[in-house]
Amino acid sequence: MNEPKNYAIGVDLGGTNTVFGIVDAQGNIVAQDSIKTQAYSTAEAFVEAGVACLQPLINQVGGIESIVGMGIGAPNANYYSGAIEIAPNIAWAHDTVVPLAQMFSESLAPCSSPLAPFPVRMTNDANAAAMGEMAYGAARGMKNFIVITLGTGVGSGIVVNGQLLYGHDGFAGELGHVIMVRGKEGRLCGCGRTGCLETYCSATGVARTAREILTKTDRPSLLRNKPIDQIESLDVSIAASQGDEVANEIFQFTGKMLGEACADFTAFSSPEAFIFFGGLCKAGDLIMKPIEESYNQAVMPIFRGKAKFLISGLMNANAAVLGASALAW
């Protein structure tokens, strides 16, 4: 019972796949496998399949006794309750509260001591990414930083004093939903309100901006080579990198708004760095330069030039699994 616990389990629970990884203390994923998140009609069936998928991986590293615990990054996950709370995109959780951390904890408890619960912690995807950056990525050694994920939506993981910010109810860090355009002109958001940062600066928001410009003007653009309703943010990246003027303007617009939002975030927590993560970052300087320029113009004078603007250090690794595993240590 006293073997050293040298490994942690990291779980990236996404809308399509759920990836299970065994991670060592240096941040190497030593074993990995996955199941389809939506192939199960109940949470119980999902957990059973997950444990079956994990068991061979656990055996590879010497059994459950050599594992310190498990961390899960999942949409709509509440760190305090360890539950997924009404996740619209997951069939077995879309209209209910699933105490997933407890379910895995009970299923994974070692046979030798079934009453000692196996430690399982869960948080949302962006918070898991922030944990990963702090443990293994661009934020190593930092105590105050903000990870902003630019994907289908805009998510955020906020670290202050070296701790993730969960807030009173476990739902802090919804920076995709600060209001950037007040009043009726704001774009309609999935959260039911208008003008949220996410409606402009997510990958989806960038595609929306592209469609708006292409519809409202007849300016020439490489983006017109594709049916307008199929344009994605990646198309804008490719066009911009080929010098397309409209595409570059879209990144200028997106970066300006992100920079202005970050200026407000600094008035809140004055981070050492903003770390960007997700598909949109693949545009590199095309998006990062406008963000940083806009930020330094918009921010209060005492903060000017202080914050770093970084791209995630985990873009090529399995960041979500690493981040989730960092919850377990």
Place this chain on the structure above:
Amino acid sequence: MNEPKNYAIGVDLGGTNTVFGIVDAQGNIVAQDSIKTQAYSTAEAFVEAGVACLQPLINQVGGIESIVGMGIGAPNANYYSGAIEIAPNIAWAHDTVVPLAQMFSESLAPCSSPLAPFPVRMTNDANAAAMGEMAYGAARGMKNFIVITLGTGVGSGIVVNGQLLYGHDGFAGELGHVIMVRGKEGRLCGCGRTGCLETYCSATGVARTAREILTKTDRPSLLRNKPIDQIESLDVSIAASQGDEVANEIFQFTGKMLGEACADFTAFSSPEAFIFFGGLCKAGDLIMKPIEESYNQAVMPIFRGKAKFLISGLMNANAAVLGASALAW
């Protein structure tokens, strides 16, 4: 040398007066005196006068050995460096960095052990207020809350996980300077930018709103009984409490903007409560009801109805002295 240390010194360093108080562990101010902040041409002379003012108070409670330390709340104070950094309204600090914590620490070190520094901590006024609320006021038992001070400016003290949020550089919590009106229509702010929350929702901002409405319209109002350039927020409170329509509209406008700002703050740190402090709160429900209503309309659905909106529990006590003393324990 082993007497119990039952007292702390709290210092409220304001633009006019600097108040020194000796506070016991229950939050009672047992002795108090003050000096004029601006009567000294150098920081050294100010500290010398401060120590001379303090000495009889210290003697009253049994000497410096019975005091655990000193906390100072001051404008433009940096918690990390213990210095006042370029405070425009203080003659001996308006163009320089004054290491005030260290200066008091050395001057107050007990004769019996002059090499052991006397512990002195300093933070800005709003953070000191937040410490006071947590130790003695409306936030007792809370670990996540935001104090918003509505005075000449709008200040803030943010507590997360039971700790004050200082950020990377010590200047976090400048919530008076998030941008509420983007673009050229925003009011000019003392920070050099436009559209800051403070330009609308400070006591000064409320008076500015009153002058705007009275100038742009000829609507009847009790506020017209005073020369327009002498109208203060207190006049608006008095007129509103007498049923004046224009005055009530000013509070509706101010409360709506504060509520919308708080909705964005919740997306950041999801606090249990917002605690309002300062002259404008004397208007009571006239300002608090519009804030809370606007907040619950504006905030993301998952946060609706969760946050408390409170008036400081320290409005009648010497809150700033108590808050500063809480830094010392």
